[in-house]
Amino acid sequence: MSIKAEEISALIKQQLESYKDEISVEETGTVTYVGDGVARAHGLNNALQGELLLFDNGVYGMVQNLESSDVGIVVLGDFTGITEGDSVKRTGRIMEVPVGDQLIGRVVNPLGRPIDGKGDISTDKTRPIEHKAPGVMERQGVSEPLQTGIKAIDALVPIGRGQRELIIGDRKTGKSSIAIDTIINQKGQNMICIYVAIGQKASTVRAQVSTLEKFGAMDYTIVVTASPSEPAPMLYVAPYAGAAMGEEFMHNGKHVLIVYDDLTKQADAYRELSLILRRAPGREAYPGDIFYTHSRLLERAAKLSDELGGGSMTALPVIETKAGDVSAYIPTNVISITDGQIFLNSDSFYSGIRPAMDAGTSVSRVGGDAQIKAMKKVAGTLRLDLSAYRELESFAQFGSDLDAATKARLDRGARTVEVLKQGLHESVPVAKEVIILFALTHGHLDKLEIEDVLRYQNELFDYMDASHQDLEDTITKTGNLPEGDSLETAIAEFDATFQPTAKADNTAADTAD
Structure with missing residues (x-):
């Protein structure tokens, strides 16, 4: 039986038509050291900084050091399954998430x-x-x-x-x-x-x-x-x-x-x-x-x-x-x-x-x-007030005789510290922050006892929500203070209704002693 040249030619053409270029060449190296999340490998001469590498056990590593004889690899996962002599291959990809x-x-x-x-x-x-x-x-x-x-x-x-x-x-x-x-x-x-x-x-x-x-x-x-x-x-x-x-x-x-x-x-x-x-x-x-x-x-x-x-x-x-x-x-x-x-x-x-x-x-x-502009206006002097308060506070403890101006600054500073206190997970909307800081800087808290400050703040917020929601909405939407004296007037109205904590009367007890 003889095979004709035409048949051989046709068979070769058929094989070439169905041929797909799927040959892949992978660069692999050998692990020479592993421990504490770090490995070293020899043979990865073309590895790139930051390139992902794949170990035999399926764990990925990232090239961190490029040295003359080997590469330093940080292991991204459990390194206990990697041993010396394991192979590691390049992926051609950099670390991504x-x-x-x-x-x-x-x-x-x-x-x-x-x-x-x-x-x-x-x-x-x-x-x-x-x-x-x-x-x-x-x-x-x-x-x-x-x-x-x-x-x-x-x-x-x-x-x-x-x-x-x-x-x-x-x-x-x-x-x-x-x-x-x-x-x-x-x-x-x-x-x-x-x-x-x-x-x-x-x-x-x-x-x-x-x-x-x-x-x-x-x-x-x-x-x-x-x-x-x-x-x-x-x-x-x-x-x-x-x-x-x-x-x-x-x-x-x-x-x-x-x-x-x-x-x-x-x-x-x-x-x-x-x-x-x-x-x-x-x-x-x-x-x-x-x-x-x-x-x-x-x-x-x-x-x-x-x-x-x-x-x-x-x-x-x-x-x-x-x-x-x-x-x-x-x-x-x-x-x-x-x-x-x-x-x-x-x-x-x-x-x-x-x-x-x-x-x-x-x-x-x-x-x-x-x-926002409203916050800028009401908080402009706060940092200076606090700094002055801290300075005066340290001096005031050495003497009892204070002039009226110094005492006023100390009182304002103490109330500022109290206003800036805030509980865990008690976020305050920016409009309410502006309102309480406005009240503070305009002297509405000066006559309050320290222990009344936070109660005053919370009751003021409730009053504004109930009676002057439009003022809060104005601050939120425009970023500016309401026009005219409307905010001042609203806080003054609340001041008239606020009941300070009654001071305990110890006169009788003192007399009995």
């Missing part, structure tokens, strides 16, 4: 995987966790207020959309509470919130999520959490993952509030990684690029120009100090990157002044640009 509306209301880990037991998240959108911050010409000035619902902050250190305002203080001084209350106050404000919990106990995060659910805030919030039990790379990656999720909304013209709670623990995780990767330690054993680690993260918060949609991302990083030392390495770094700081004083906190904000140390570099 799922983004989009589907994540709202969910609790996820830094890889964007749900950990709240509510099923999978169906989104096909992803964004790289590392992204270049918007340039100078892509931004616009911060001018739109972000209302926290906390009187002391909105009056003294206002925050604007697109700003970066640091919350700093010792452990257990109410830093997270301020962040959570700010998120709760965004209800109905057209704001998407992202709460990044870095190195916080799972029970603490569960309590925060329960609080957000109770106040209906999870309807517009994403929680990203990396607990202390997870490897250091997860704590390091968490804030970048949260920033990527926020950027998706910002670049679509929406407004985002992101809380990094807290960056001290992220810096510690990065220090741990760097030391295991044998990077040269610097001050306090942190690596030389620790400043860049935080600056490239916080610079991603911005108010975009109108040409780019006008979206914004406001960052509230949290830093924990030790014994109020703001001159330590990480606090000074982050203070220099942000647009102001809210400093919480442990002495004030334990003396019952909550939020325990130190008006002298706290500052907003955006200032009045982030306040």
Whole structure:
């Protein structure tokens, strides 16, 4: 039997027509070291910084160090299933996380995987966790207020959309509470919130999520959490993952509030990684690029120009100090990157002044640009009044003879401190903040006893809701004080009905003694 040349030719043509170019060449390496969330691999000569790698057990890693003979890899997950000699291959992709509306209301880990037991998240959108911050010409000035619902902050250190305002203080001084209350106050404000919990106990995060659910805030919030039990790379990656999720909304013209709670623990995780990767330690054993680690993260918060949609991302990083030392390495770094700081004083906190904000140390570099006009008018002298009160208070305790003017300033200062006190999760709408501060600065509280101040405030709010809702609506809609003396008149009407607490008469008791 002979085979004709034409048949061979036809058969070859048929094979060529059905041929598909599916040959793939994968670059693989061999693990030479693994431990504490870090691996080293040999043979990945073309690996890129930040590239995703896949280990034999299905766990991903990210290239962190590029060296002459091997690469340093941070393992994004359980590293206990990886052993020396395992193979690891390049994926050709950089580290990315799922983004989009589907994540709202969910609790996820830094890889964007749900950990709240509510099923999978169906989104096909992803964004790289590392992204270049918007340039100078892509931004616009911060001018739109972000209302926290906390009187002391909105009056003294206002925050604007697109700003970066640091919350700093010792452990257990109410830093997270301020962040959570700010998120709760965004209800109905057209704001998407992202709460990044870095190195916080799972029970603490569960309590925060329960609080957000109770106040209906999870309807517009994403929680990203990396607990202390997870490897250091997860704590390091968490804030970048949260920033990527926020950027998706910002670049679509929406407004985002992101809380990094807290960056001290992220810096510690990065220090741990760097030391295991044998990077040269610097001050306090942190690596030389620790400043860049935080600056490239916080610079991603911005108010975009109108040409780019006008979206914004406001960052509230949290830093924990030790014994109020703001001159330590990480606090000074982050203070220099942000647009102001809210400093919480442990002495004030334990003396019952909550939020325990130190008006002298706290500052907003955006200032009045982030306040409505009405707030600017009523809060203009508050900072000076408080500073003068603190100074006079320290002198007044050494002597009893005070002139009338000094006594008046001390009395006004004491009432200012009392007005700025606020309970946990008791957000105050901006119109009501303006009303009570107007009453304070116009002397309506001067004759009250200190213990009557908060009762006066609450009863005034109820009276305005019942009898002068139009004045509140005017402040809310226009951002200005009502025309004429209508607000002054309304508060004077309430003053006539307010019943001060009767003082106990101790005369009889004194006589009996």
